[in-house]
Amino acid sequence: MADVGTAPDSSARAREADEPRNSQVARFSSNRPLRLDAGVELSPFQIAYKTYGALNADRSNAVLLCHALTGDQHVASQHPVTGKPGWWETMVGPGKPIDSERYFVICPNVLGACMGTTGPASTNPDTGKPWGLDFPVITIRDMVRAQAMLLDELKIDSLFAVAGGSMGGMQALQWAASFPKRVCCALPLACATRHSAQNIAFHEVGRQAVMADPEWRSGRYLIENANPRRGLAVARMGAHITYLSDAALHRKFGRKFQDRDNPTFSFDADFEVESYLRHQGSSFVERFDANSYLYLTRAMDYFDLAADYDGVVANAFRGADTRFCVVSFTSDWLFPTSDSRAIVHALNASGARVSFAEIVTDKGHDAFLLDEPELLAIVRGFLDGAAKARGLNSAK
Amino acid sequence: MTMLSRLKRDLTMADAARTSGGARVDLLLVSEMVSPGAKVLDVGCGDGELLRLLGEHRNVDGRGIELSREGVNECVIKGLAVIQGDADTDLADYPNDAFDYVILSQTLQATRHPRVVLEHMLRIGQHAVVSFPNFGHWRIRLQVALGGHMPQTDNLPYSWWDSPNIHFCTIKDFRRLCEVSGAKMERAVALNAYGKPLRFNAPWWFWNLFGEQAVFLLSRRG
Numbered sequence: 001m002a003d004v005g006t007a008p009d010s011s012a013r014a015r016e017a018d019e020p021r022n023s024q025v026a027r028f029s030s031n032r033p034l035r036l037d038a039g040v041e042l043s044p045f046q047i048a049y050k051t052y053g054a055l056n057a058d059r060s061n062a063v064l065l066c067h068a069l070t071g072d073q074h075v076a077s078q079h080p081v082t083g084k085p086g087w088w089e090t091m092v093g094p095g096k097p098i099d100s101e102r103y104f105v106i107c108p109n110v111l112g113a114c115m116g117t118t119g120p121a122s123t124n125p126d127t128g129k130p131w132g133l134d135f136p137v138i139t140i141r142d143m144v145r146a147q148a149m150l151l152d153e154l155k156i157d158s159l160f161a162v163a164g165g166s167m168g169g170m171q172a173l174q175w176a177a178s179f180p181k182r183v184c185c186a187l188p189l190a191c192a193t194r195h196s197a198q199n200i201a202f203h204e205v206g207r208q209a210v211m212a213d214p215e216w217r218s219g220r221y222l223i224e225n226a227n228p229r230r231g232l233a234v235a236r237m238g239a240h241i242t243y244l245s246d247a248a249l250h251r252k253f254g255r256k257f258q259d260r261d262n263p264t265f266s267f268d269a270d271f272e273v274e275s276y277l278r279h280q281g282s283s284f285v286e287r288f289d290a291n292s293y294l295y296l297t298r299a300m301d302y303f304d305l306a307a308d309y310d311g312v313v314a315n316a317f318r319g320a321d322t323r324f325c326v327v328s329f330t331s332d333w334l335f336p337t338s339d340s341r342a343i344v345h346a347l348n349a350s351g352a353r354v355s356f357a358e359i360v361t362d363k364g365h366d367a368f369l370l371d372e373p374e375l376l377a378i379v380r381g382f383l384d385g386a387a388k389a390r391g392l393n394s395a396k
Numbered sequence: 397m398t399m400l401s402r403l404k405r406d407l408t409m410a411d412a413a414r415t416s417g418g419a420r421v422d423l424l425l426v427s428e429m430v431s432p433g434a435k436v437l438d439v440g441c442g443d444g445e446l447l448r449l450l451g452e453h454r455n456v457d458g459r460g461i462e463l464s465r466e467g468v469n470e471c472v473i474k475g476l477a478v479i480q481g482d483a484d485t486d487l488a489d490y491p492n493d494a495f496d497y498v499i500l501s502q503t504l505q506a507t508r509h510p511r512v513v514l515e516h517m518l519r520i521g522q523h524a525v526v527s528f529p530n531f532g533h534w535r536i537r538l539q540v541a542l543g544g545h546m547p548q549t550d551n552l553p554y555s556w557w558d559s560p561n562i563h564f565c566t567i568k569d570f571r572r573l574c575e576v577s578g579a580k581m582e583r584a585v586a587l588n589a590y591g592k593p594l595r596f597n598a599p600w601w602f603w604n605l606f607g608e609q610a611v612f613l614l615s616r617r618g
Binding site for chain 1: 457472473474476477478479481486489494
């Protein structure tokens with residue numbers, strides 16, 4: 001893997017964990033600890049977030065966006081590390097389905113991540129060094145609890161909407177379960193009420209790749225000035241395949257060779273698809289922390305909404321007034337339509353108001369991030385209907 | 397009016413009736429049977445026209461199930477609470493008495509197990525509203541009896557080999573289903589070929605012959 005990346009200077013990215021650029025930061029001092037499912041308190045801690053648009057006088061137009069495993073708060077503006085556009089620019093912005101001229105959009109970096117919210121790459125105030133593996137293991141529910149504290153800080157009692165795909169969808173579901181009174185509508189996209197055995201298995205492969213890299217140094221790489229870039233890159237490559245589909249890979253790459261007409265009879269990246277994956281791996285390590293990857297994949301593995309409600313998902317939503325919009329994609333094999341259908345069945349059983357659409361696409365799990373006109377129309381239509389019911393003005 | 401002149405008028409008058417507003421008469425009739433503000437499930441809601449009507453005219457809390465993906469996505473884009481699902485399999489997931497009304501509009505004949513579907517509707521809802529094309533209508537009888545072929549009409553345009561409608565019934569047949577399913581008939585209306593309700597005091601055999609469609613409001617017996 002000669003081209004997995006060379007620049008060892010990860011200090012810029014490491015700084016991002018404590019002092020994020022182009023972000024707002026909410027700091028919670030030791031008198032406001034975050035109680036974690038692991039049974040410990042995290043304190044002090046901070047949440048980095050971005051906002052778009054303005055909060056209305058009633059404070060009723062806030063939309064919380066929850067990002068996926070490797071996402072961050074830079075949802076609709078340039079990423080400070082990569083310089084790339086935001087990860088959901090098709091969906092979020094002025095005049096977009098999640099319209100920042102109409103809604104006050106908040107996107108926090110999740111707990112355990114590495115773009116300014118406290119996580120394993122952040123400085124442990126007790127030691128003055130990065131937390132590393134001393135950081136407590138966190139859950140999706142912990143992420144949501146932290147986000148609720150951010151909303152308290154912003155004096156937002158109730159959200160108009162909470163939306164997210166994949167791990168973001170898990171957070172949206174957890175929000176509706178933990179704080180039903182604070183959520184007017186929830187849009188869990190391409191997700192499930194629990195992580196499947198197959199998905200846990202894929203995550204374990206990724207984690208083992210990270211931990212097998214000698215540069216991981218038992219999680220102490222930041223202190224020892226190392227970086228398990230190869231391990232993390234392999235983890236990303238494997239995971240990336242699960243975000244696509246056989247059809248999409250075939251359409252994009254087929255068996256085409258990369259800058260050559262014949263195989264080289266070596267283990268060089270002969271095929272375009274190999275070159276693409278290597279690029280995905282190497283660019284990922286420039287912006288992501290390996291330990292964060294371990295913690296966040298673990299949080300997804302532990303997610304099982306029914307476990308907190310006597311094994312019955314429907315109990316999580318009983319009596320809720322929240323409107324739900326569940327969306328799945330035909331070629332998503334990571335969170336297949338059957339997972340979304342299980343969410344819908346639970347919501348029906350609890351009497352909740354739910355819309356559910358399956359969208360035909362060959363783009364796999366990642367489809368929720370892409371320019372899928374039907375998804376955009378559905379989110380726009382669903383939010384319009386809910387906004388009318390909440391009495392939000394159509395334009396400011 | 398003699399039977400012959402009625403036949404002639406039926407043959408010369410145009411297809412399925414719509415009001416000046418464009419809404420289908422059978423849907424308006426269904427929506428009249430629903431009390432305002434009720435919680436309603438529309439099974440087989442198509443493009444959501446009935447749910448829209450119910451929302452506008454009766455201010456109901458409406459939900460829908462639709463089999464076709466196109467129909468579902470169209471409904472969700474309109475802001476309707478509609479899910480992709482199958483009347484034959486997915487009604488079992490709903491708890492008892494979850495709705496005031498469960499509506500099956502022009503869908504009964506396309507279900508695999510009409511009796512199971514109707515019994516679920518009566519379990520899930522306080523009331524069930526069922527509308528269906530009457531296979532006892534004289535034009536259909538004529539096509540089978542004299543034409544010797546499976547009937548095709550403006551409302552039932554399919555050839556027998558590509559029809560989604562696998563469980564046609566007559567008004568008489570449906571009353572029998574109500575009996576065996578423990579459904580109490582609260583109201584019944586038959587519409588003639590131009591969507592006009594037939595005289596309410598006409599005998600059942602008359603409805604069965606001249607009703608092109610029927611709408612039944614049912615509740616659980618006992």
